[in-house]
Amino acid sequence: MLDVRQLFMRHAREIHRYLRRRGHSHDAAADLTQDTFVRVMAIDAGEDYANPRAYLHMIARNLSVDLLRRERTVPFITGCDEHMQAVADPAPTPETVVYDRQRLAIVEAAIAELPEKTRRAFELHRLAEMTIAEVGREVGLSTTRTWVLIRDAYRHLRRRLNESQV
Template structure:
């Protein structure tokens, strides 16, 4: 079973990094998230029944990426950090833009959590993981047109939640 886990990880590693990068904001942190996900995934009890190991691995990556984003936001709010940050040249968004982007990311994360599992997974695999509709359809054992509809529904749901955010 350990070899199966390793093969699954190696097969999906690049897509997992691509999946985590937009959430954490850079590829280097995404690499760290994927590595941590592998450690957690590999230590998982082989006797436990995981019906969709790839989906489980994507969920670990998503959760770790969101945790890291929250942790980074908290670390930025540390006392004395403003003076240090003010001395560094900025190549990123303004503080207002960063807060707005973090709020949008949090709203999208909440919106994705509200979705049914299959809809969320189809969206994450296609839009965040870079998988083709055909690959997602094969993975979920549904038609390509249904995957297209699921992704569309997820996008619409996220947009509605973003428009409803203050």
């Protein structure tokens, strides 16, 4: 019976070096080494091999040949980050759009539920980007009282959003 953990500890570096000598990059050799041990884990656990080291090398060689054939058939093209950004679609998924719209509707309704002075203080602070002191002067309250109103508004919004997730 093969103890994959022991085999890995004894032979992983050796398999990696073997694959590097066969011309694979460091990353490809690491992936193939890992794939080698995954294949060993997938075999019948009851089977016993006289020479597990040779068996590991045979699996690694076969995986190496498969990879080289695949690369010959479909060449691997490395691209810079700029090219990858051009391929990736920055638009949100339809599910994300629906989710965000639902949350926005909940926030709008929650803001409408706030008392007039609390709503005004919150909107001035959050939407008009005014400081708490500026909001306090605008609504005729102290900075401390203004902060309490804004804090209460945030708590109310958070509570409504959390209720919607249940």
